[in-house]
Amino acid sequence: MVPDILQRIVAAKRETLAATKALTPERELRARCRDLPPTRGFTRALAEPGVRIIAEAKKASPSKGLIAPDFDLERIVRAYEANGAAACSILTEERFFLGSLENLRRARAAVELPLLRKDFLFEPYQLLEARAAGADAVLLIAAMLPDAQLADLAGEAHALGLDVLAEAHDAEEVARLVALGLRVIGVNARNLRTFATDLSGVRALLAQIPEPCLAVAESAITSRADMAQVGARRFLIGEALMRRPELLPELLA
Numbered sequence: 694m695v696p697d698i699l700q701r702i703v704a705a706k707r708e709t710l711a712a713t714k715a716l717t718p719e720r721e722l723r724a725r726c727r728d729l730p731p732t733r734g735f736t737r738a739l740a741e742p743g744v745r746i747i748a749e750a751k752k753a754s755p756s757k758g759l760i761a762p763d764f765d766l767e768r769i770v771r772a773y774e775a776n777g778a779a780a781c782s783i784l785t786e787e788r789f790f791l792g793s794l795e796n797l798r799r800a801r802a803a804v805e806l807p808l809l810r811k812d813f814l815f816e817p818y819q820l821l822e823a824r825a826a827g828a829d830a831v832l833l834i835a836a837m838l839p840d841a842q843l844a845d846l847a848g849e850a851h852a853l854g855l856d857v858l859a860e861a862h863d864a865e866e867v868a869r870l871v872a873l874g875l876r877v878i879g880v881n882a883r884n885l886r887t888f889a890t891d892l893s894g895v896r897a898l899l900a901q902i903p904e905p906c907l908a909v910a911e912s913a914i915t916s917r918a919d920m921a922q923v924g925a926r927r928f929l930i931g932e933a934l935m936r937r938p939e940l941l942p943e944l945l946a
Contacts, residue, residue: 698755698789699813699885703837705788706813714818722821726853735807735830735856736877738779739907739927744920744945747809747858747909748773749782749931750800753791756888760935766796767803773934776941780807780830782929785823794826801827809858813837817849830856830877835866836885844873858909858929867901878902879909879929895923917944 739745750773752764761769770781783800784792792812800808810828814820815838823831831850833843847857859875861867862885870878880898882890890913902908910925915933934940 697886698888699837702755702786702789702813703815706786706815709787710816710819713822719818719821722818722825725825726821729824729854732824732829732854732856733805733807735780735809735858736907738807739877739909741779743926745779745927746777746941746944747780747782747927747929748778748934748941749784749811749929750796751782751784751790751792751931751935753789754888754932755789757932759791760932764791766799769935769938770800770804770806772938773941774804774806777945778806778941779927780809782809782811782832782931783828784931785810785812785826794822797823797826797828807856814846815842817846820846820850820853820855824853824855828855830858832858832860832879834860834885835869836860836862840869840873843869843875847873847875860911861898864898864901867898871902871906875906877907877909879911881911882913882923883911892919892922895925899923899925914944915940920944 750769752761753759783797784790785794786792807829809830810823811832850857858877859870860879860881862881880895882892882895892913899908909927910923911929914928914930
């Protein structure tokens with residue numbers, strides 16, 4: 694049987710989250726969030742004209758293993774900012790992606806771009822973590838959240854000043870996110886059960902996202918030809934940029 698990678702990641706996340714909550718109570722995180730400056734406008738950045746790229750800082754992944762052995766976060770995000778990225782995505786999942794909330798804090802100090810916390814989120818506590826560490830937006834994944842939980846988390850995120858990138862992988866998930874009234878909807882070309890990617894169906898799924906929603910193509914984008922294939926103007930790109938940093942100005946040219 695093919696392993697369900699998403700289930701493994703979420704199970705591991707639940708284990709580590711229980712320990713984290715014991716060390717840092719929710720009331721402490723709420724106190725840290727109370728006097729923070731306003732967030733930087735992730736959705737606003739994506740709504741601007743032209744091609745908009747969320748450039749991702751990613752050290753490793755479950756499918757590809759170690760992507761960036763000499764992972765210099767500050768250098769990476771500063772290069773993204775200098776080369777025209779609209780926002781940065783920062784992996785904070787520790788076990789499978791070798792990320793951390795500390796990376797989010799460091800990125801916040803290094804650049805002025807809006808920052809997305811890229812992780813597997815299912816509790817309001819994790820939204821407080823994101824806000825306290827410097828996130829301007831969070832990822833919510835339809836494949837792991839029922840509608841009521843999605844709506845509650847999105848509402849809590851917005852109450853904290855965080856924007857939401859809601860992620861779908863098939864037509865049913867796109868329809869759910871549209872019905873919930875979520876503003877920024879991403880279509881991920883990656884199968885979260887196997888972590889294989891396939892761009893072939895992305896264009897049709899993006900076409901189901903109505904205005905004024907902002908549609909984002911995620912994963913497997915490696916060239917301008919890929920961008921044209923999916924028919925989008927907003928993208929979240931990680932591994933390709935980590936392997937070829939010079940790709941960003943090429944994609945924006």
